[in-house]
């Protein structure tokens with residue numbers, strides 16, 4: 001079994017990689033400066049010229065790009081090639097504001113496919129495999145990204161898109177799918193449905209799953225692995241950076257290797273913008289160095305993260321990023337405390353509850369309220385009112401220990417919280433309606 | 436041991452959930468012998484006794500309701516002042532705790548048939564028998 005898709009790149013000595021990155025960065029900066037007036041203005045304002053960027057060590061001199069910049073530049077302000085040279089677009093959902101449209105030339109699509117092919121190979125995929133892609137196809141990058149990687153590896157690709165879960169399982173069984181690609185919440189739902197259909201992991205041939213596009217916890221990973229009988233691999237990417245495949249997990253499951261020959265990562269202090277030393281927790285920033293149509297220099301992802309360059313048992317020398325600890329957008333400030341949904345999810349799973357929950361934040365009498373609805377299973381249900389209330393209290397107290405604030409927990413029936421076939425909606429912040 | 440099978444069904448306080456459940460049961464040709472609802476602001480537990488327990492259980496399972504089958508005791512309480520007190524005193528005497536109780540819709544004049552859920556069924560049945568308090572059999576409860 002091939003262990004790497006591109007051994008030369010994936011195990012390249014650091015010094016050689018740095019040289020490669022520097023050469024590519026210099027070219028990328030020139031390309032952007034020449035073709036993207038929006039970024040040229042940012043550089044001019046900061047007094048930086050392309051000549052000032054001679055190696056990756058000069059990266060810090062460049063101005064940042066934020067999501068707000070991309071929205072300002074909508075739809076074509078960041079485009080670095082004539083539109084006729086592009087072959088495709090993808091777009092963000094626009095749920096948190098105006099959409100961002102990303103453009104791709106054929107070269108960009110090929111590199112993206114290449115990144116996804118590395119991820120599939122790292123998850124044990126080869127041309128012998130059957131890869132079921134249950135990410136949404138369309139403007140969302142998940143479906144097309146993994147589809148491209150899967151075909152590049154030579155897997156038989158099942159372009160299922162998301163939804164119609166029983167049919168997913170039928171194809172999975174009839175065509176002996178061995179790799180599943182989708183969001184972690186959909187993977188959990190497929191696992192649940194499999195069980196509801198009276199089937200077990202022995203009835204399917206899946207061995208690995210590649211799950212991303214939303215934050216998920218280690219506990220959720222174990223739940224999915226058990227319900228589908230697979231090893232679950234994380235994958236990272238943003239529509240702005242092409243899509244999934246910026247970073248991918250190896251069998252060690254201790255973080256995602258970043259495809260450094262295409263993207264240079266940095267960790268910055270989100271308040272000051274200062275670059276933090278390796279190992280610090282801060283905001284993840286990416287610089288693309290090989291893109292034609294939609295190159296982004298120092299793009300602030302808003303993901304809070306940590307980078308480590310330790311030796312990995314898989315032999316890859318590519319730097320690793322941890323599972324993002326939360327997107328700064330997902331962070332809620334409740335009664336002055338920073339709260340991430342993932343912290344709550346961790347407690348729920350530890351306490352034996354399902355990862356199906358809904359967090360509702362509101363403000364009553366000038367105090368923030370935190371209500372968490374959690375599904376209980378038949379075994380957790382009791383005929384006695386006081387038992388259920390006791391369970392709610394004990395779960396609330398475990399969450400309070402984690403967060404420092406007291407939530408109100410509501411146990412609800414199985415399947416009463418809407419399942420997601422794509423990115424799950426975990427939080428409803430009603431305070432925004434009042435503001 | 437003569438106990439009655441009761442189903443406790445979890446119902447969220449969402450509009451129409453109770454109606455949905457009782458309609459499901461009715462459409463299957465099952466008769467509700469009696470029911471009781473315990474509720475909080477968030478949820479309720481609907482406790483039901485039916486004429487066809489096996490069919491009801493299959494129906495609840497198939498339709499994805501969260502439920503527990505529990506056994507309860509039916510007591511033929513004399514319909515006179517102090518009737519219920521006598522029963523509770525008897526249970527108290529042997530330290531049996533009553534979790535909850537509710538009445539059957541009365542069918543026999545002079546009697547208030549009551550459903551009691553206790554923490555120690557064995558002890559409860561023994562003391563009731565000793566005190567000559569009549570037990571409602573499962574058959575009587577299902578009214579076959």
Ligand SMILES: [Zn+2]
Pocket residue numbers: 250251252257312313314315316
């Ligand atoms: Zn590794």
